[in-house]
Amino acid sequence: MKALAAPLLVGGLLLGVAIAVQCGAVPVTVGDWLGVFGLGGTGADAATGGAYVLWSIRIPRALFSVLVGASIGMAGALTQGLFRNPLADPGLLGVSAGAACAAALTIVVFAGLPVSIPLSWRLWLLPAAAFGGALGVCFSLDCIARWITPGSIAGLLLTGVALNAVAAAVIGLCTYLATDEQLRSLSFWTLGSLAGANWVLVVLLACLLLLAWWRVHPWVHAMNALALGASVAAQVGVDVRQLRSQVIVLVAVLAGFSVAWCGMIGFIGLIAPHLVRVWVGADQRQVVPLSMLMGGLLLLVADTLARTTAIPAEIPVGIFTALLGGPCFLLLLRGARGRMG
Amino acid sequence: MLMQTLAHPTVLQLDAAGIRLGTKSFGPFSLHISVGERIAVLGPSGAGKSTLLKLMACECQPATGRIWFNGHLFAAWRLADLSRYRAMLPQSSDVAFGLQTDLVIGLGRVARTHDTGLSDIVRASATLAHAGHLLERRFDTLSGGEQARIQLARVFAQLWDAREGLILVDEPLAALDPGLQFDLLDSLDAYAAARGHAVVAILHDINQAVQGFGRLLLVKNGQLVADLPSSAEVVSALESLYGIALRCVCDQQGGLVIAPLRKTVRRPT
Numbered sequence: 233m234k235a236l237a238a239p240l241l242v243g244g245l246l247l248g249v250a251i252a253v254q255c256g257a258v259p260v261t262v263g264d265w266l267g268v269f270g271l272g273g274t275g276a277d278a279a280t281g282g283a284y285v286l287w288s289i290r291i292p293r294a295l296f297s298v299l300v301g302a303s304i305g306m307a308g309a310l311t312q313g314l315f316r317n318p319l320a321d322p323g324l325l326g327v328s329a330g331a332a333c334a335a336a337l338t339i340v341v342f343a344g345l346p347v348s349i350p351l352s353w354r355l356w357l358l359p360a361a362a363f364g365g366a367l368g369v370c371f372s373l374d375c376i377a378r379w380i381t382p383g384s385i386a387g388l389l390l391t392g393v394a395l396n397a398v399a400a401a402v403i404g405l406c407t408y409l410a411t412d413e414q415l416r417s418l419s420f421w422t423l424g425s426l427a428g429a430n431w432v433l434v435v436l437l438a439c440l441l442l443l444a445w446w447r448v449h450p451w452v453h454a455m456n457a458l459a460l461g462a463s464v465a466a467q468v469g470v471d472v473r474q475l476r477s478q479v480i481v482l483v484a485v486l487a488g489f490s491v492a493w494c495g496m497i498g499f500i501g502l503i504a505p506h507l508v509r510v511w512v513g514a515d516q517r518q519v520v521p522l523s524m525l526m527g528g529l530l531l532l533v534a535d536t537l538a539r540t541t542a543i544p545a546e547i548p549v550g551i552f553t554a555l556l557g558g559p560c561f562l563l564l565l566r567g568a569r570g571r572m573g
Numbered sequence: 574m575l576m577q578t579l580a581h582p583t584v585l586q587l588d589a590a591g592i593r594l595g596t597k598s599f600g601p602f603s604l605h606i607s608v609g610e611r612i613a614v615l616g617p618s619g620a621g622k623s624t625l626l627k628l629m630a631c632e633c634q635p636a637t638g639r640i641w642f643n644g645h646l647f648a649a650w651r652l653a654d655l656s657r658y659r660a661m662l663p664q665s666s667d668v669a670f671g672l673q674t675d676l677v678i679g680l681g682r683v684a685r686t687h688d689t690g691l692s693d694i695v696r697a698s699a700t701l702a703h704a705g706h707l708l709e710r711r712f713d714t715l716s717g718g719e720q721a722r723i724q725l726a727r728v729f730a731q732l733w734d735a736r737e738g739l740i741l742v743d744e745p746l747a748a749l750d751p752g753l754q755f756d757l758l759d760s761l762d763a764y765a766a767a768r769g770h771a772v773v774a775i776l777h778d779i780n781q782a783v784q785g786f787g788r789l790l791l792v793k794n795g796q797l798v799a800d801l802p803s804s805a806e807v808v809s810a811l812e813s814l815y816g817i818a819l820r821c822v823c824d825q826q827g828g829l830v831i832a833p834l835r836k837t838v839r840r841p842t
Contacts, residue, residue, distance in 0.1 A: 316669035316670070317669070318669075318670065453683060454683055454684075456672065456676065456680055456683065457680050457683045458669075459668050459669040459670050459672055460666075460668055460677070460680060461663075461667060463632055463663065464661075464663055466632065466652060467630060467632070467656060467659070467660065467661045468656050468660075468680055468681055468682075468683050468684060468727075468731060469652050469653040469654075469655065469656025469657070469683065469684025470652065470653075470683060470684065471652050471653075509670065513672075513673055514670035514671055514672050514673075515672070515673070515676055
């Protein structure tokens with residue numbers, strides 16, 4: 233059963249993508265699929281109707297939700313491993329709040345400035361600001377924690393909690409100052425949505441994920457040693473400081489990217505590693521890659537539900553991840569009650 | 574005899590090494606540890622035994638003085654290289670996420686990039702630590718004594734193929750039943766002797782220290798108050814170390830047993 237985890241998850245993902253692209257407001261037919269692959273014979277027509285919906289909207293969106301879920305799942309697995317704490321997730325470090333805070337400031341403050349920005353730039357302005365916010369929070373977190381509580385992983389977590397509170401306060405202030413129209417665009421960041429998916433983002437994120445895995449896999453076994461505690465990890469030869477800063481940078485980039493384009497999507501980063509650990513055990517060499525697959529599957533399901541339950545309207549995906557994740561988490565807790573002190 | 578002592582090179586050398594933790598200062602400590610030596614560290618609670626052990630493990634850099642390990646300054650060692658020659662058994666063992674026991678034991682060798690025969694070493698270490706039957710179980714489902722055996726097996730695995738290294742033990746056996754304590758100390762003895770590893774152990778049991786270790790380091794108020802070979806003559810030093818009266822008893826086999834006397838017993842004499 234444990235050995236089957238990876239094939240089962242991959243199979244589930246493929247099946248999920250196949251089902252997800254069938255669902256939606258516009259029905260698609262076999263002819264549309266042929267059109268996607270240039271076999272429909274309808275020529276210019278292929279770029280409209282069902283084939284257009286498939287190629288330009290549904291396929292990139294399904295792939296994007298899988299990739300975003302994978303990067304959140306990976307960031308969650310890395311964060312929990314770093315803090316030896318099953319409750320940690322990138323949200324707790326203030327990464328998501330930092331990104332949303334920067335986006336909120338951009339929406340509210342930039343709107344008041346008498347500067348006109350070209351439309352093509354405007355599309356990238358908010359994600360860039362959010363990405364900058366996520367990285368900014370992460371690096372200030374690292375600096376502050378180094379300065380106040382050098383070497384302590386618990387200190388890093390508590391610093392993250394404090395930064396999170398500050399970022400949440402700034403978001404609150406922006407909400408208070410915002411106009412009705414700005415509020416609507418703010419709610420995108422706080423509830424999350426995958427509606428911005430397109431092929432450019434899919435390719436970008438796929439490259440980013442490959443790069444991240446390439447960076448992670450040499451030291452993912454060393455992360456197991458962190459479970460023994462920081463001092464024992466150092467005694468068995470793991471450079472905890474270096475590992476810590478590498479993990480933080482990676483979590484900032486992964487979580488920052490997904491928050492920048494999709495807003496705050498809760499619970500996936502927390503629950504995907506949990507499910508994997510219950511399934512295959514706590515070895516980080518398995519938990520990290522399988523959390524990517526699991527996160528991708530979970531977000532794909534949540535996003536498909538979010539865009540199909542109330543056609544033609546779309547419910548923010550963050551609502552569904554929390555609705556699915558909360559009860560799921562309670563079930564996991566019930567299963568682990570014998571082991572919790 | 575003298576020739577033999579000279580032939581033994583130094584594993585660890587503390588050169589007036591001291592450290593401040595909060596408002597308390599520890600040291601300066603100066604001592605040599607030779608290859609294969611067996612040293613017990615004794616002292617009252619809070620005297621600085623664990624701090625001394627941390628300095629020896631190079632877990633914290635000394636604020637003053639220098640520490641040499643195998644002829645090189647400690648600061649010059651890479652953590653990964655150091656871990657091949659120096660292992661430490663911590664006082665408390667807590668493993669997050671309920672890792673599998675064989676993974677925990679194997680983590681002793683995590684710094685080696687190409688480790689052939691890892692599973693054999695894990696199995697052999699577990700057997701030596703009386704933990705062979707505990708493999709492939711979750712660490713957090715084990716009892717305290719079983720967890721201590723797994724941690725000891727991890728230390729065994731870490732220095733399994735090393736020679737003339739250093740094992741530091743921070744009284745992890747204190748909470749175990751006497752039979753298990755002796756079993757594990759015997760395993761540690763056999764393991765260290767076969768490989769020439771020096772052993773430095775913090776102990777609370779005076780008899781274990783005097784009977785099983787050749788040299789005693791007595792620590793009080795953050796200072797090294799005595800560094801002496803273990804024999805019947807250590808009794809007066811131990812009395813002033815703990816501030817108690819001790820009585821020596823010889824058993825039928827001629828072995829020395831040191832028994833502490835309670836104040837209520839002492840007063841009439």
